[in-house]
Amino acid sequence: MHYISKLTYYLVIILIILSINFFLPRAMPGDPLAYVLGENPDMPTRMTEEEREMRLAEYGLDKPLLEQYLNYMVGLSRGDLGCSIYYNTPVMDEILVRLKWTLLLTGTSTVIYMLLGIFLGAESAWARGKKKDTGSLITILTVSSFPTFFLGTLLAIFFAANLDLFPLGGARIIGASYANPFEKALDILHHLVLPAATLIIAHIGGTYLLMRNSMLSVLGADYILSARAKGLSERYIMNRHAIKNALLPVVTMAALTVQFMIIGTIFVEKVFAYPGVGNLLYDSVLRRDYPLLQGIFLFIAISVVIANFIADMTYLWLDPRVRDE
Amino acid sequence: MTGVTVKDVLGSLGLGILVILVAVSIFAPQIAPYDPHDTYKPMEHPSSEHLLGTNDVGNDILSEVIYGTRVSLFIAFTVSITAIVIGTALGLIAGYSGGVLGFLIMRIVDIFLTIPRLVLIIVIAAFMPRSIWTIIVVFIIFGWVMTARIVRSEVLTLRSQYYVESARMLGGSDLYILWRHILPNVIPLVVVQFIMEASHVIIAEAGLSFLGLGDPVARSWGTTFHYAFECPNIITSDVWMWWMLPPGLCIVATVLGFTFVGYALEERLNPKLKTVVGMGV
Amino acid sequence: MMMRISDLKTHFPTPDGIVRAVDTIDLSIRDTETFGLIGETGCGKTVLGLTIMRLLHPATTVEGEIIYKGQNLLEASEAEMRTIRGREIAIILQNPTTSLNPVMKVGEQIAEAIRLHQGLNKKDAAAKAVEMLDAVRIPSPSQRANEYPHEFSGGMKQRVMIAMGLACNPSFIIADEPTKGLDVTIKAQIVELMREMTERKAMLLITHDLSVARELCDRIALMYAGELVEYAPLKGIFESPLHPYTRGFLGSLPERGLVPIPGMSPSLIDFPDGCRFHPRCEHATEVCRREHPELVEFNAGHFVRCHHARS
Ligand SMILES: Nc1ncnc2c1ncn2[C@@H]1O[C@H](COP(=O)(O)OP(=O)(O)O)[C@@H](O)[C@H]1O
Ligand code: SF4
Ligand SMILES: [Mg+2]
Secondary structure (H helix, E strand, O other), X not given: OHHHXXXXXXXXXXXXXXXXXXXXXXXXXXXXXXXXXXXXXXXXXXOOHHHHHHHHHHOOOOOOHHHHHHHHHHHHHOOOOOEOOOOOOEHHHHHHHHHHHHHHHHHHHHHHHHHHHXXXXXXXXXXXXXXXXXXXXXXXXXXXXXXXXXXHHHHHHHHHHHOOOOOOOOOOOOOOOOOOHHHHHHHHHHHHHHHHHHHHHHHHHHHHHHHHHHHHHHHOOHHHHHHHHOOOOHHHHHHHHHHHHHHXXXXXXXXXXXXXXXXHHHHHHHHOOOOOHHHHHHHHHHXXXXXXXXXXXXXXXXXXXXXXHHHHHHHHHHOHHHHOO | OHHHXXXXXXXXXXXXXXXXXXXHHHOHHHHOOOOOOOOOOOOOOOOOOOOOOEOOOOOEHHHHHHHHHHHHHHHHHHHHHHHHHHHHHHHHHHHHHOHHHHHHHHHHHHHHHHXXXXXXXXXXXXXXXXXXXXXXXXXXXXXXXXXXXXXXXXXXXXXXXXXXXXXXXXXOOHHHHHHHHHHHHHHHHXXXXXXXXXXXXXXXXXXXXXXXXXXXXXXXXXXXXXXXXXXXXXXXXXXXXXXXXXXXXXXXXXXXXXXXXXXXXHHHHOHHHHOOOOOOO | OOEEEEEEEEEEEEOOEEEEEEEEEEEEEOOOOEEEEEOOOOOOHHHHHHHHHOOOOXXXXXXXXXXXXXXXHHHOOHHHHHHHEOOOEEEEOOOHHHHOOOOOOHHHHHXXXXXXXXXXXXXXXXXXXXXXXXXXXXXXXXXXXXXOHHHOOHHHHHHHHHHHHXXXXXXXXXXXXXXXXXXXXXHHHHHHHHHHHOOOOEEEEEEOOHHHHHHHOOEEEEEEOOEEEEEEEHHHHHHOOOOHHHHHHHHOOHHHOOOOOOOOOOOOOXXXXXXXXXXXXXXXXXXXXXXXXXXXXEEOOEEEOOOOOOO
């Protein structure tokens, strides 16, 4: 029951996102044609009336809004996101070439920051009020105050430009030929370290704090007292009783933190010239490549919806009370 | 125990930082050595004339950063105050009246929370002219959401409490009850929320400007950073030290100021975490 | 003698001052007796139970002696205490709804203690847990063992708590308000179950329900503001109560008209001078306001703390 209503809810959200994407250029001040042509909407190029009509017809902008909307939806269902102005290629293709790098970067960082944040938060709560707790709390509050792009730049300056431990940017050595797959993997990993570290450090704070606070309230719960009364050891109680309960709020918020993480990827990819979707977004903002920009927005928004769905399912799996509703 | 003093120390530290920043932004014309738009010899290294050197078009970087305080704080405060007022109002309505309106507000909140807002903000801002007003407007559109949600759930809790019930039985009008009984209880929450939102806006605005969507004339710290970043070879030379580090550190300091103050306030408002005694080890 | 508690004080330092939740208690409990501890909410009953189990926050100050089978529990190490908790002394905590872990199966919550203390493997411990659920009369126990606490009714949860407490066959049981919040029929069933399951054991039964105490206890103590004000065999308390507080408490029994004791229980931070009960006592005199009365043996085995004790 739950699964179905959640699924419907997310389908509605996706529909809303698609609609926002459709209406965005049409609702903005200025000439929608200018957006499709990638011109500065404040200073559109002069066109003759005929030329203009022709262009409008070419992009289907002369049709009634409803028909445009339907065409847009039909196009989407065929994976047609329009054409990039700058590259003059289908938006979908441009995104797909870069997607694997973004998935690698975001995937690795998400797994690590989640696990690390949960672990550190739990440890901190367990040692509440002690030096260890206060120390990690202040450290994490401080590093969380760094904007991702600044943190990334600093890491690039120290570990790449000065110490030369890692490459300054890119996802692999361009044009390299590898002796074996292992060497290739190593090169990719070498390029992944700094961007991933930036994302992890910049985003661990939310999960850490949530886990710490949630753990603190769980540790005061009666069922923990109950477990102690059985003579169980502190470690056992932490692992078997406290963590699962403390995870519930973390899972509730996980989708939101993953959303922040995906946003952070845009900045990290730019700083490290990582050839992913985020870097593409930066470039298309500078070039005002609106179709590409909108295509990327759709991609990111839908992945975030999927992350939400996964988080909801995880919650159902963790909490028997909700499962039975 | 130590928890109490840590909270106090962090709180005062944060407050101190914020007071200094506000002072700098108010007295920017008196403090800054030059007008940030005046041009001198470009790419100067730091000297007694230009303490932080000059940028690629010859603006004095120190002056630009000092004036940047104004831009960044102005955006942060304008956005968070407006967003908080709207969010509180909508949260009160949604929580107190329920009904179709309340339902509608909460659905919008859910949708806004699921859509990655900064990405949408980037896309919208890319469609609009580059100005601080663009940034302020797009942030306000999405900024009220969390506040509305938090206020609503607090109102629901308060509403079921006896004194609101009894006020109603004594015949108080809805507006009177909202004003006298609910609002005062919601205000502490709203204050914390204001601080969180302000620090969020500082970071998000810096991000947006880093992407080149900031106002090119009224330069915030993020915009200064953007131009530095776009300058070739900046990372491999020493120039980053006076062109990137100052605006970057200013952003960090401001966020830290808000975070510390917010943390201290929250600990104070949430006595469950504060009490020293309790079961446990 | 199963347990002897002497000069016990439990104080909590808080920002508002020191909460003297137990101050001072002396009592002893015999090998197979059920000892009732009765008092209004907030007088320190639960804290006494947790002090015995050494389950309080380390910042709590505890003084005195708790001698269990010849060993002073207050001097035992944490490791020693872990072998005592659940195996030697078990506590059935108040409020089953919050005392059971919501995301762990009920059977496992019983089995984990069995594995720990009796060294059974996973399978045998699970089987023993089902046996325990059967023993506390939970229908279809092997199926119920795989369910979560929210699937149980209040009375059933209380049975689970009892099964959990008795799983490792402890010799001393502390039961904290085991009948609170249950309706009359269920309460009677739980009382019956407790009587049966603790027949050959020593039990400290904490309750504010006199009718339950009358069913189960051999001796009864009344606690007021952190100290005992009267204690005696069951008959002594019900037939010849000596302390005004005890008489007030008896007056609140249903068959005696449910008359509550007027006034409020005192703050445990600032006790009234003299007799702690004097602001609420109709017999209070000058000496009561000035001098704190000692606990004295009024009749054989019948102790009372009152300047004007009378039959
Ligand atoms: N950890 C603690 N810190 C401070 N005060 C406490 C703590 N635990 C209990 N108390 C106080 O001790 C008093 C006795 O509580 P308790 O033993 O739970 O009463 P009851 O007799 O109802 O079981 C109460 O006033 C309570 O507020
Ligand atoms: S000592 Fe005095 S005040 Fe206290 S109970 Fe006895 S008569 Fe009442
Ligand atoms: Mg109690």
